[in-house]
Every structure is written in structure tokens, then in C-alpha cells.
Amino acid sequence: MKTTTLLTTISAFALSAAFSAGVSAQQLDYTSMSEMFGEPVTAGATGAPQRASDVPATMIIITQDEIARFPEYDIPGILRHYGGVDVTRYAFGDGQVSVRGAATGYTPRLLVLVNGREVYLDSYGYTAWSTLPVQLDEIQQIEVVKGPQSALYGFNAVAGVVNIITRNPMHGDYATIRANTGTDEYQGISLTGGRQIGENLALRVSYGASESNEFETFTGNANAGIRAAGGAMFERETGAVEARYRISNKVSLSGEYTFSNVEHLEFDSIYYGGRSVYALNSYQGQLEADTDWGFITASAFRNESEIDYSFGPLTSSINTFRLQDLISVTSSDIVRVSVEYRDATAASFPDPSNGDFGYTTTSVAAMWSHDFNASLDMTLAARFDSVAWSREAEPNPGLYPYTRADYDRSIEELSYNAALVWRPQSGGAVRATAARGVQAPTMFDMGFTLPVDMGGGFTVALLGDPSIEPSIVTNYELAYDRSLSPTITLRAAVFYQETQDVKGTFGGAPDLLPPNAPVVSFTFANRGDTNVAGAEVTLAGRPAGGWVWDVNYTYKTVEDDLSAFSFYTPLNFEAATPSHLANAHLGWTNGRITVDGYANYVSDIEMPVQGTFGAINLVPIDSQLAVSFRGAYQVNDHFTVALNAQNANYDDPQVTNTFGQNESRFWLSFAAGF
Template sequence: MKKQILTTSISALVAGLAWQAGASAQTLDYTAMSELFGEPVTAGATGAPQRASDVPATMVIITGEDIRRFPERDIPGILRHYAGMDVTRYGFGDGQVNIRGAATGYTPRLLVLVNGREVYLDSYGYTAWATLPVQLDEIQQIEVVKGAQSALYGFNAVSGVVNIITRNPELGNYATAHVDGGTDSYTDLSLVAAYGFGDRASVRFSLGSTRADEFGGYPGNTGAAGFGDVEFSRDTLALEGRFALTNKVNLTTEFTHSEVNQVESTSIALAAESEYEITSYRAGVEADTDLGFLTVSGFRNEVEVLYSFGLNETSLTAFAVEDLFKVGTRNTIRLSAEYRDGESNSFPAPGNGDFGYETLAASVMWNRKFSDSIELTLAGRYDHVDWSRDGDLDPALYPFSREDYDVTIEEFSYNAALVWRPEFGGTMRFSTGRGVLAPTMFDIGFGLPVTVGGNTLVISGDPNIEPAIVTNYEIAYDRALSPTVDLRAAVFYHETEKDRGAFGPVPDLFPPAVNAPVFLFGNRGDTATTGAEVTLDGNPEGPWNWSVNYTLQSVEDDLSPFGVNTVRDYEGATPSHLANARVGWTGERFRADVLVNYVSSTDVPMQPVFGAVSRVSVDDVISASFRGEYVINDHLSVALNAQNANFGDGEQTNANTLTESRFWLSLRAGF
């Protein structure tokens, strides 16, 4: 058997990946692999371990070493420095991230994973980045896969995937602590540690606590007044255990908890303050067998969010089984099946009955190396989703009965990519994907009566809403221009049909068809982004290194009228030009980095109070940041950070808040 089917595999859904013989178990040693091949490695593109130069997608791998040189305090801050990343900072903690288009409030188009566990919120499919139970000090690498990836990852992976991987405690003990203090009452404490108990067990412990003054409100937005008095708070805890049950079988378990209070922008551009409390459990067993590498994994996310419009309590329980194996010497196959159960309380108004969905999904990925220069990857996935509601809604208010919520959605998604290494050098990638942006809890089950001017109006989810379908085409080219300069470039076309969500200030249904005017979460039309991105990285001999990148984006909307039935305006809200530059210097004891970002002008939606929708012009924004670090000894260092140093008391980057300069001193100890 072993001659036909190599007993190999790997799971992207469970944190422990590749296989270092001699380690207590078979976990992917990113450091050892990267040193061997002289480039980053990943399992994030196909689920199989690959060298960065081999992946069949436009991808960025940000290593832990890179992360520690940014004058940034969270992941959106780091991502904004890379090509193709749209990042909008709506508050001190609310940085929204998108790829191939504007990062609107509650951006629901990106799949974000921490060690394979989904961390986007099932309520609306967005990521509240501050709630991630991860400290920057413990990140092994961040993998960003651009474009629709639903066939490999499932729903939400329509503009891309951000996979955050923490350092594996099996591969060595470590402990890092830092204390930050800075302007605007900023304090940040972080402690991460990993310890192995013999060859068979290891644990990772992570603790973080942050406090800061929120950014002040944009003066033109009356709904954001007083935000400067809000205290941002973040407390996170993570505890992970890894156990080698045998030399071929691994068990991973993880518990996390986070509590966050922050200012943010909602999906309909309302400025808001929200409180999050999130607990998660994850477990996975990986077994290297003659039938391939089998993974059985599961996780449960329990989420409580106190929005300005009500308390939302959701849970997501997911199980997956997959097998990754090699057939012959040139074929790698991944088979997987998944079950998900998502539940929500009657939200925001109580008494309408809890609701939720069940999903069954199956997928297959096939990678074929036709020759040393040509490689093909094909992947397909089928999803079957059943929605239901437990209670009856008030027919005097809502247009839907309990039975209307018995909805089934079936969708197919695919990815296809050809990697070609031409004789003239470099690597070309031709890729396409069909992604499915499934309706969320808000889209289906939201229910809230509101009183305006003595009249009762209703905001309602729509069980008849359809999934948005994203089709993505990319051609990318990477090559080393010289031994010290690398080029990465891509052109892309990214189309969304039946974009969903975001109702406007005018109701969608009126009496007598309904008893009260109703705003519906519905499909709002199509939008497409065409563009290109290019990155040059320089690592010459000596102390200097540098990087520059540029992204061009052109958006064409065919949406419901802005300010009538929707607050969506991707054409206006997407910057046409993004550019970033970084210069770094590394001495024996001193390290310095200077970074500059440029975001071209935009026209973004604003809704200070419900119903008052307008556009606000945001001029071109140039920000300059720097970081200087002095290494005191092998264990201690001190760093001065200046984030957006030229912004002063506030630069307008969105319609809710003014982004402020922040300065802080960081003392770090590592063992």
C-alpha cells in the first residue's frame, strides 16, 4: 500500500501541521522548513504543505520576525502595509480588512482563522479583530490568500483568507512578555509562554490586556459625538495543549476567552459602541495512516455581543473530517466533509423565537505536478444549508411566518489554478474561483421594530435572501530580479453578484402589502473590482532592507440606488490607489523602521442617525510611522513606536472617527 499511496497528509483546519521527525509528534515546523527551503512555507493555500513559491494563489506570508518590526499594535495595522489590502480604521480597536474592494463596516467577505478555527462572527460574517485571542508576540506567521477560496475553506472566503498561526509549543519552550505605555492612556500587557512536558505533551499560554482612549468622533457625524471619552478595553486568554498520543497520532486542544469594548462602524455605517464576550473550544486529532493523513477536528464558538441595538447571543459548533494523501509521485488529494450548527437568540427583539442553520459540506482538492514547470490545482465544494426558526413572529409587525424560515440553500464553489515556471524565469499563476457568501444570522433572522416620529417601522431579516456569488480571476507573476530584489505582481478581476445586506433609509415593503413599513436585509445588486498590484522587496547585503508596493483598483457598481434602498457604495468607498513603503535598518543592538502609507481619496457613506444617509469625502491620506528598538541584551529590548506620527489629534480616514497619532514605549523580555 505504501508504494501507491504515500502515507502523508496535513490539515489546515487543525493547527498542527507538518512533520519534523524527531519532534515529539508530527507537527509542521515552519521554522525548520523555511530554513531548509530558503523561503516561507505554508499549508494555507490548498491544505497541503507547500513552499511559498509553489502555492497556486496570490498569497502573502508575514512572518513573526516581520511582525515584530512594525510600529503597530494589532493585525489590521500590520496588514495595511501590504499590497492589495484594504484596511479602514473605524476606531482604536475596529480596523476592518478587505481584499479587492472597500473595507466597509462589519466587512463580511473575509475568512479569518486562528490556528484553523474560524474567528469571524457568525452574526454578520465580520471579524472584530480586537477579539482575537492572540498576542502579536506569539504569531508564527500570518498567511493572506487573496481571491475567492470557498472551495477550500467554505463560506465567507470570498475576497480572501487570513490564517493566523501561533508558535507551536511542541517545538521548543519559550516565554515572552511585554509592557507598553503610551499617549492617550494606552497600556498593553502581554504574556505568552510555551512549555513541553517530556516528548509527549506541551502547552501554550497566552494572556493580554489593553486599555486606551478611543479615537474622537468625526465632527461632521453627530452620531459619533463623545467617542473620545470611550475607553477601549481588551482582555484575552488562550490555553493550548498538544499531546502525542503515539508517534503517529496527535491530539490538540485549545480554550480561549476574550472580552472587548470598542467603538465601531456597523454594516449600515452607523457609529456604535459594542461589547464582546467570546469563548471558544477546539480539539483535533491527526493520525498518519496508510490511507493518508486523517484529521478529525471540531470547535465551538460562543459569542455574546451587546450591540447598540440589542444583545446577540450566538453559537457555532463545527466538526470536520479530512484525509490528505499522495497518489503516485505527482498527485496530492484532499477529501473533506464538514458539519456546522449555528444558533442565535431571537435578535435584537426578544420573543420571535431562536433561529439558526445546519450545514453539511463536502469538498475535494486535487493537485497534479505535470512536470517541474507546470502544476495544476482543482478544488470543488458542495454546501447544503437548512435554516429554521423555533418561534412565531408577531404578524402585526413582521412579514414572515415561522414556516417561511424553513429555507434550504445549496451551492457549489470551485477553485482552479495553474502554476507555470517559464524558462525565462519566475513563476506565473493563473487562478480562478467561485466563492459563496452565504446569508448570515442578520440577513435571515434579524427582527427589530423601531418607532420613528410616532410611526412603527420594522427592520427584518429576509429568509428569501440569496447567497452572494463572487467570481475571481487572477494572473500573478513572481520572480527574483536580482539576488537581493524580488518582484511580485498580479492583475485581477473580482465580481460579486447579488451583493447582500445593508438596507437603505427607505423601507423595502409598505402597507398594505405589510402591516408596517419594513426594511429588509436583501440582495442589492452587483459590483466588480478590476485592478493590479505590484511589490518589490529588497534585502541587500548589509544593514538595510526595504519594500515598496502599489495597488490600483477600479470598481464598477450596479447596485440599488444609494441613499434609498442601500448604503452600499463600493465605487465611492474603494480607494483607487494604495501605496506603501518601508525602509529598515538593523545594527548590532539597534533596529529602526520607517513606514509610509498612501490611500487615495474616497467618498464614504455616513449615517449619523438612522435614516439620515449621505456621502462624506475623505481626502488623500498619507501617514508616516516609525519604530526604533534598542536591544539591551539577549533577553531585553526597549522600543519607541510612532503610529501615524503626522496625524496629530486626528486625520479623517472614515466618516465616524478621526484617526489619531499614537506613540508608545515598549519594554519586551524574551526567553
């Protein structure tokens, strides 16, 4: 007990020193701090450095060393190995991720950040994971925060947050080159590097390109011809350039530019697949200053998107400005206050005749973290968002029932997070949390306008609804973490989450008929409520002899109260959410050899499909067990060769969803690091 108390005191002192020195999430030396405390360290939740065991939320931290051991080629593949994370692989580049719920097409409830910049697409609030301008070799760590986090992390973080942090060149020079080649014409290359130039300037650059055959299509989906249009190859090219400059010991400046060009197959929110082409650019700048008034951060970013969906093109942009102050009021109290402004605009889509539309948002937020004593602390956070929508032109009155004035609408909502962390004398940490998250309407929800010729001169309209309400997500959770022995750790949680006014797309029945609308209209709308309850448990061991192992299990039960008629909406969380998820990993390292094996189990589900518009069917999907391996040999201090076997037990393509059949993939990786 005395040793534990001493280590806790040292950890608290060191992290307090890091905070007082003005260390942000991007500046923190994660490697050295994690080695010092024997567990990962983060500054993502409160803004101040914390050990993983002290974070006021249920968080997974995936380290650089763990990322290197996976037989995976992208981030969704890595996330599928962790408890409470649902991943559905619809196509080679379309892996959708959700937390504690079905990973449907265009999953719109997960906030994804790269170095603090939002990379989820504001058009529908989803993440096209293959477009992320980051290479696996340059990731410092991936933080997965479960449950609504709107007040702590910001806009639309209602199912959780994935925060991706890249390596900081201020903490050491590095350079990596990786080439992959494998089955199904998969090949890829990535280049990453970081270097400090003089005492005050550091640069990070990365580039990646890859291509592969797409998965075989699910034969029960009638629109296979649309999916195959334009070829069946996945193609990706991304890059990033970042500069960090230390103006003084207390002031620093950083800037970053990224681009992504991706063409791939994907499954959308109405279970209707197609081929999409993405051209994305982003710009980000940040100024940090350690002042007498606290640690102040001023940041801005701009995301530009040109997306050619199967149903039409979309051009949009978003500008975000944020000012934050993190204040150590006393040795026991930390306060964070922030204001944010964003301006988002989209060209009229898919019908280009209705005028640009978009919104502005003004947000204010505050957080208070208080340590009652060495064994009990509390975190309270609240955020208020005021969103103002508008449209520049009058929609075609012969097709659409809404006028320009209908889009002049304001939405005001409050979100909160509350947490108590208790460390009993018996050991471990007990975490009780409550949260309210707000999922605001997206550009699809509000402004989508598409006329569809059904033949014979009969036209219907597919459109967003400017009167749609935000979805409100509330979550209650009790978690327990502890070390069972010097080499074995336990993490467990039980949770209940409710979503009111679920936002859903059009289904198989119209929402508006003449004379209430000029033509038969199918709209985005609030479709009802749903809730999920469940439990998670993870055991991890690091015994002697170079062995590592971990197992996790997740149970979920879902209850929908959605539209009364199944054909009215393709939403069906009860059917599409697996009740049981289980993962296991066993690894061994001896000298230059590293071998890892992974198993992933997903229980049976029923998934909707809309192969032909208006025909929504439920397809039974059997339970799945996937086994993957990776074996690596370190030739010398700089060169490593690895054989990766993903889903190695799949003799034939497996039906895991109603779009693309998952396959076994094998590839060789050749990596050089300096």
C-alpha cells in the first residue's frame, strides 16, 4: 500500500508539473510520461495531463507499440479489437465505427479528431475513415472515449470520441518508410518523418498511397450494378505537412495542411450503396501561451470537401475558431472555459438549383475539475450551442414544399458531463458518470433536395426537413478499473443510454403527399426513440517471458420505439446491433521475432438493405468468428519484415453485412525506420 501511495504521489506531482509548464494535448511527451507512470497518459478529456486511470470517462488508449502489432491496414480495423466498439466493414475502405451500437452506413454519432481538428464530414456528421490524412506509422496514440462527450469535446460527440494524436517532432527526430504488397492486388506505400530544425522549429511530413480490389458484393443487394460503376478498385492518396515553432518558453505556434483523394465503394445511411470520390483539404493553425491568466489556446481550422456521391455532387466548407483558457485555480481545482464559432456552407445538392445553404454556431463551454482528496475527485462540464440555419435561394416551388424562410431557423441546446472518480483503499478506481449529448441536424437532415424520376412522368422528391429536431442522448455509467496482480489488469463497466428523437432518413413510405406538398415527398425526420443497456469487461496481462495477452467481452440489449411500420424507415437498431462481441489477443516477442494472434467474434444480427429504392428488407447475418495473425522479424535496428494475415480462417467471402462480403487478406510489409 505504501508503494502504491508513493507512486500515486509521484505521478500526481509530475503531471501537475507538466500542467504548470503549459503542456497541451499536442505538446505532451506521451512516451516518456507513460514510461514513468507505467500506464498511458492523456490530456484529451479535461485539457490537463492525466493518467488513464484518472480520466473522468471510460477511455481506451491505444499506444504506438500496440498499433504496430496489429495485422490491420486502417484505423477501423484496429478499433474492432476493443471492447464496446462496433465496427462493420462494408468495403475495403469503408469500415464504419460506432460505440455501443450498430455501426450503420455513414454512422453519424461519433466525433473523430486528428490533432484536435474535426475530420468527420459535416455534410452528414459521419467519418469516411479512408480519407483520414494520417499514416499508421506516425500515430502517437488513439484515444477512444465512450458515451456522450459533447460538453468535454464539443460538437456532436454523442456516441463517443476518437481522438488521433500524431507524433510530435519536438520530442525526437524520426523517419519511416513502409511498403505493403498482398493478395487482391493490394499494394501501398507510406512515408512519414519528423525533424527538429534548430532549437525552436520542428516539421512533420507524411504521405501515403494505396490501392486494392474491392470486396465481392452481397448477392442479395439489387443495386450491384451501381456499386461496380467506374471499376472495382479502391484508390487512396493522402498527405500532411505540419510546422511547430517555439516563439518563447511560454508561447508556441503550429500550422498544418492536409489533403485526401479517395475513390471507393461505400454503404450510405439508407442501406443503399454506391461509389464515391472524395477530394478533401484542410488547414489548421494554433497559438498556445502560458500566461498569468492561465494556459490560453487560440485555434482555427478550415475543412474543404468536394465529394461525388452516387446520387450527386456536394461541395462544402467549414471554418471553426476556438479560444480556450485552462486555469489552475488552486492545487485542487482546474477550470477550463472556451468559446467557439463555426461557419459552414454547402452548395445546393444534389439539385443545384435551390441555392447554397448552411449554418453558423456560437458555443460557450466551461469545465471544473476538483480533487476532494487523494481518493476522490469530480469533474463537471457544460456547453451551450446556438445554431442559426439559412438558405440563399428559394427552392423550386413545383417540387419542394419548403420556402427559403423555412430554413431561417435557430436551435439552442445544452449538453453536460458529470463524473466522480473514487479510489478505494482496496485498490482500483470506481467511476460514476452521467452525460447529456446533443446530435444537431446535419446538412443532409436539413437541406437535401433531390427530384427522382420514377418513370412515366411521375416524379417524387427526396429532401431534408428544416424543422427536424436534434437528437438528445443521455448516458449513465458505472465503471471499475484495477490491477488484479502486478501483471494483470481488469476494466469493467455497465451502462444505460437513451436516444430521443432519433434522426433518420427517408424510408419506403412517403412523409408528405399532395396537397401538402407539390409532389409525393420522402423526407429526413425524427423517427422515435431507442435505448441500449449493456456491460463490458476487459482483462489484460503482461507476464514475463515476452508474452502479452488480452480478452474483452461486450453485451448489449437494444429496445427501439421507432416508426410503427417497418417499411417506413430503414432504421432498426434492435436487429442490426449484435448482442455479443468478444475479442482475444495473444502475442509473444523474443529478440527479433514478434508473433501476434487475434480472434474477433460478433453474434448474429439482421441488417436492413434497400437495393431498390422503397424496398426495405431485413437480411439475417450469421454470427462470425475471424482469426488474424501477424509475424514480424526485425532484420536489424532499422529494417523489419512482417507477414499479415487478416481474417485468415475465411475460406470464402463471408456475408457480414448487406453490401460487401468480407474476405481474407494476406500481405507482406517491409518497413524501415530511422
